[in-house]
Amino acid sequence: MTSLLLTGSAELVTNDPGVGDGSPLGVLPDGAWVVEGGNVVWVGSRTEAPAADVAHDLAGRAVIPGFVDSHSHLVFAGDRAAEFTARMSGQPYSAGGIRSTVESTRAAGDELLAANLARLVTELTRQGTTTVEVKSGYGLTVIDEARCLALARQLTPETTYLGAHVVPDEYADDPAAYIDLVTGPMLDACAPYARWVDVFCEHGAFDVDAARAVLVAGRAMGLTPRIHANQLGPGPGVQLACEIGAASADHCTYLSDADVDALASADVVATLLPGVEFSTRSPYPDARRLLAAGVTVALATDCNPGSCYTTSIPLCIALAVREMAMTPAEALWSATMGGARALLRDDIGRLGVGSRADFAVLDAPSYVHLAYRPGVPLVHAVWRAGHRVV
Numbered sequence: 001m002t003s004l005l006l007t008g009s010a011e012l013v014t015n016d017p018g019v020g021d022g023s024p025l026g027v028l029p030d031g032a033w034v035v036e037g038g039n040v041v042w043v044g045s046r047t048e049a050p051a052a053d054v055a056h057d058l059a060g061r062a063v064i065p066g067f068v069d070s071h072s073h074l075v076f077a078g079d080r081a082a083e084f085t086a087r088m089s090g091q092p093y094s095a096g097g098i099r100s101t102v103e104s105t106r107a108a109g110d111e112l113l114a115a116n117l118a119r120l121v122t123e124l125t126r127q128g129t130t131t132v133e134v135k136s137g138y139g140l141t142v143i144d145e146a147r148c149l150a151l152a153r154q155l156t157p158e159t160t161y162l163g164a165h166v167v168p169d170e171y172a173d174d175p176a177a178y179i180d181l182v183t184g185p186m187l188d189a190c191a192p193y194a195r196w197v198d199v200f201c202e203h204g205a206f207d208v209d210a211a212r213a214v215l216v217a218g219r220a221m222g223l224t225p226r227i228h229a230n231q232l233g234p235g236p237g238v239q240l241a242c243e244i245g246a247a248s249a250d251h252c253t254y255l256s257d258a259d260v261d262a263l264a265s266a267d268v269v270a271t272l273l274p275g276v277e278f279s280t281r282s283p284y285p286d287a288r289r290l291l292a293a294g295v296t297v298a299l300a301t302d303c304n305p306g307s308c309y310t311t312s313i314p315l316c317i318a319l320a321v322r323e324m325a326m327t328p329a330e331a332l333w334s335a336t337m338g339g340a341r342a343l344l345r346d347d348i349g350r351l352g353v354g355s356r357a358d359f360a361v362l363d364a365p366s367y368v369h370l371a372y373r374p375g376v377p378l379v380h381a382v383w384r385a386g387h388r389v390v
């Protein structure tokens with residue numbers, strides 16, 4: 001097995017508080033690391049680096065763990081630029097716009113869906129993301145949900161069954177029958193291609209009893225729950241996430257004190273998606289309140305054609321810092337380790353012995369530039385499992 005020594009980083013972010021500056025980011029100035037078999041086998045100061053078969057110099061660039069985007073909806077056809085224009089002209093966002101993407105997705109062949117998905121994954125990889133979670137939710141029939149998940153499964157193991165995204169038009173008069181489908185034949189068809197089960201628990205989508213039924217049924221089929229909660233208004237989604245032991249409650253824009261306490265004590269990750277608030281001109285979640293309560297915060301894109309059509313974690317970091325008062329360090333941690341926690345993974349989101357060698361090299365002397373220089377393509381190279389992919 002060939003070993004590779006990487007040196008010449010201006011600063012290396014490890015997310016290991018036991019090394020470097022002792023902060024949660026574990027920043028090592030002039031850090032070096034050795035990769036073998038796709039994993040990191042040594043991390044430390046350049047002056048103490050062991051010999052390796054091959055050496056690679058990074059010419060003074062900052063290095064960070066690859067981003068872990070723990071929330072996206074990348075399997076769909078069509079776009080909703082017209083809806084975006086309408087919203088920017090003053091119309092409010094509601095859950096109903098999802099149905100237009102459902103129509104386009106059902107009409108699309110597998111080749112088109114796969115090509116769109118591959119294009120988006122290439123796009124996010126170029127921006128430093130090395131792990132992405134992908135949800136279904138634009139098929140909403142047994143066949144369409146299963147084929148969307150099968151396509152996603154070819155690109156990531158982090159696939160999420162979201163048959164309960166909205167009630168499709170054909171079940172508008174009988175939503176209970178749709179829940180029977182989602183918790184029955186559709187789940188049976190989708191479970192082989194999914195790791196997670198999710199539900200949009202929101203006014204206009206699914207109430208708490210329906211959401212609980214979906215998550216419990218998914219768990220019985222071996223899927224782990226996560227949930228879209230408290231996005232458009234206060235609601236029971238976060239409490240359900242805590243009651244059921246979900247890995248993550250996502251959005252968390254409208255929280256009561258009891259919701260914040262429950263997230264902290266149940267150790268459920270709060271995944272914040274500030275690209276959505278940016279793209280819908282909505283109030284941002286209160287990240288500082290969550291952090292003060294000791295809640296684990298993840299940052300993700302929620303990339304989807306309606307409420308947030310960005311694949312850029314660097315944009316989300318910039319928004320988290322500028323609009324949610326997170327520090328650059330907190331935002332980077334949340335977009336790497338926070339995402340890994342939201343996916344219950346300990347092999348990604350960090351650079352330490354035993355972790356996967358997933359990292360991004362920045363054309364900048366510090367990770368702070370991700371927030372300090374918003375909109376600038378700072379990602380110079382991306383490595384996944386020890387191979388340079390960008």
Ligand SMILES: [Zn+2]
Pocket residue numbers: 071072073228302
């Ligand atoms: Zn979402």
